[in-house]
Amino acid sequence: xxxxxxxxxxxxxxxxxxxxxxxxxxxxxxxxxxxxxxxxxxxxxxxxxxxxxxxxxxxxxxxxxxxxxxxxxxxxxxxxxxxxxxxxxxxxxxxxxxxxxxxxxxxxxxxxxxxxxxxxxxxxxxxxxxxxxxxxxxxxxxxxxxxxxxxxxxxxxxxxxxxxxxxxxxxxxxxxxxxxxxxxxxxxxxxxxxxxxxxxxxxxxxxxxxxxxxxxxx
Amino acid sequence: xxxxxxxxxxxxxxxxxxxxxxxxxxxxxxxxxxxxxxxxxxxxxxxxxxxxxxxxxxxxxxxxxxxxxxxxxxxxxxxxxxxxxxxxxxxxxxxxxxxxxxxxxxxxxxxxxxxxxxxxxxxxxxxxxxxxxxxxxxxxxxxxxxxxxxxxxxxxxxxxxxxxxxxxxxxxxxxxxxxxxxxxxx
Numbered sequence: 575x576x577x578x579x580x581x582x583x584x585x586x587x588x589x590x591x592x593x594x595x596x597x598x599x600x601x602x603x604x605x606x607x608x609x610x611x612x613x614x615x616x617x618x619x620x621x622x623x624x625x626x627x628x629x630x631x632x633x634x635x636x637x638x639x640x641x642x643x644x645x646x647x648x649x650x651x652x653x654x655x656x657x658x659x660x661x662x663x664x665x666x667x668x669x670x671x672x673x674x675x676x677x678x679x680x681x682x683x684x685x686x687x688x689x690x691x692x693x694x695x696x697x698x699x700x701x702x703x704x705x706x707x708x709x710x711x712x713x714x715x716x717x718x719x720x721x722x723x724x725x726x727x728x729x730x731x732x733x734x735x736x737x738x739x740x741x742x743x744x745x746x747x748x749x750x751x752x753x754x755x756x757x758x759x760x761x762x763x764x765x766x767x768x769x770x771x772x773x774x775x776x777x778x779x780x781x782x783x784x785x786x787x788x789x790x791x792x
Numbered sequence: 793x794x795x796x797x798x799x800x801x802x803x804x805x806x807x808x809x810x811x812x813x814x815x816x817x818x819x820x821x822x823x824x825x826x827x828x829x830x831x832x833x834x835x836x837x838x839x840x841x842x843x844x845x846x847x848x849x850x851x852x853x854x855x856x857x858x859x860x861x862x863x864x865x866x867x868x869x870x871x872x873x874x875x876x877x878x879x880x881x882x883x884x885x886x887x888x889x890x891x892x893x894x895x896x897x898x899x900x901x902x903x904x905x906x907x908x909x910x911x912x913x914x915x916x917x918x919x920x921x922x923x924x925x926x927x928x929x930x931x932x933x934x935x936x937x938x939x940x941x942x943x944x945x946x947x948x949x950x951x952x953x954x955x956x957x958x959x960x961x962x963x964x965x966x967x968x969x970x971x972x973x974x975x976x977x978x
Contacts, residue, residue: 591950592876598951599877599942603867606953626861630849646947 582641590642597638601650604631622661629657633669640672652677659689667692667700667720675707679716689719694730695738697723702745734767799884799929803837815839815927819897824924828905828915840924843888844868846978847906847921863919865977870954873940877952880941885977886934887968888925899926921978932966 583590608628610621636650651673658666659680666689670677679689691697700720707717730738740763747755803818804810818839826833827840846865866883873881888902894910896903902925905911906918939958945951 594948594950595878595952596871596876598945598948599954600867601947602945602951602953603870606955607866608864623862627864630861630863631867643948 593638594642597635597642598646600631600635600638601646604628604635625657625661626663629654629661629663629665629669632657636672648673648676662690664690664692667696670717671696671699671703679719691723693732693738695732695736695741698738698742698745702748705749736763736766740766796931798931798934799841799886799925801839801841801927802835803839804927806836810927815899816897819899819926821894821896824896824903824905827924828917828922839927841926841929842872842920843902843923843925843929844872844921845906845923845976847919848978849919862978863921865921868920870940874942874952874954877942877954880939880957883938883940884934885936885938886929886965888923888929888933889968890923896926902926931962931964933968934962935965936961 583593605628608624608631610624612624632650632654636647636654638647639650640647651669655666655669655673655677658669659677666679670679692700697720700717701723704715704717704720707713707715732738732741740759744756744759744763747759823834823838824840827838827842831838831842844865846868847863848860849863850860869883870881871877873883875881889900890904891898891901892910894903895901902923903911904923905915906921906923908918937960938956940954941957942952942954945953
């Protein structure tokens, strides 16, 4: 299943088969060579670092596969998120959002006080995700914890180069069901993101807002 | 190759004979920058050898949130050795001495370009955890070489499962213990 438009691969000058090969192979590598068994009994203190390393490799693999095999990518994002949850790493929210609900914070985590708060931009998106889950009739998922994050970013930035306030603006407009405003906010997010995210089809490229007719939001 | 030559840079491999004067001319900061950032344009003439020692990456969380994470040396080495999981390949393990500050013209010492306190300029390929050797890594500094082969993937037929098929220890290897300025592989 190819999910990204062919023009995306042209824009970045990569072959979808190469993306698939590296993505699946990296996942194989993480599961086989970065598993807990990779450290000896004497090195158990390194287990946290090893799990973070495995989570990073799985997320890298998923980031590639999301372009060519969404189902596999979501499973790997979820596996990475589960590892980060065990490590109480706040990046878990980013991966949790990426896997579209395949992962959610577990009840046991909520009982012991929840996960660490993510950075501002991701906090805005996590709170939005919870709101959408609630509106779909699922108000008691693990995402409920994100409802308390609030939405008041100041000077935060995301790893993609996007200021947190732009993600907060996107989340606010989506929460208000402002379809045009949401798409415009998304365009602003993409314009401020790094070059990989900005890559679009070279010929016949369309602004994100033009997707409205095919992918209504709200 | 491990026992006879050690690791030689592409430039030496290609021309066959190089002189100390030529080496001195080649070991410049600008040449290192091009090796790191524009490798394709200098790959046949570079006097440098890219090694990896793994790297800790800054967490994505802003303002103190999050955990710094590790990109392991073996993963990076495997990607290069197998040409991104296309062919079998070899991974060498060894050590190189580094200085606590950059000095590209000193051939003996590798440059620890993954160290952000000394190489602070942004590098797109930082996560490769590169330590850059110069011209030659002697046989005595190479501990072993592994052959990694690729088999069918278990997750998808498009993926490849990499495994270490063989490993040769170097009897001429001299351990680095006791020397200064040696950093561990992550």
